[in-house]
Amino acid sequence: MTLLPKRQLNLTQTSSIIIGQVIGSGIFINIPIVAAIAGNSWIAVFIWFLGGLVWLPQIFILAEMGTAYPDQGGPYHFIHKAGSPFLAFIYTWTAFQLAILLLLQLLGY
Secondary structure (H helix, E strand, C coil), X not given: CCCCCCCCCCHHHHHHHHHHHHHCCHHHHHHHHHHHHHCCHHHHHHXXXXXXXXXXXXXXXXXXXXXXXXXXXXXXXHHHHCXXXXXXXXXXXXXXXXXXXXXXXXXXX
8 A cells, every 4th residue: 555645735835836936036136137227116016017917827827737737747748748758858958958057157156
């Protein structure tokens, strides 16, 4: 008999995880840049709000895909299920390479 972990995340916990993944640490790095370009704090807030509205369809699509295919793998799994194992591989390889390059750039800075 194999014991599997129970899925017990409520709406608040799930929303916090998703918001944390979407916002990430970029918000702490980009705030001074956006504020300097905007020149006004209200314009900077409006730009951040507008960026959130632009990402809203992407978040809804990922939520729907995650509900439709509750397996592990994220975007790789979705692309693979769509019928293209090669593009799924290319997506994962590219995402991995970009993450490694960014990490190396940060370490070298």
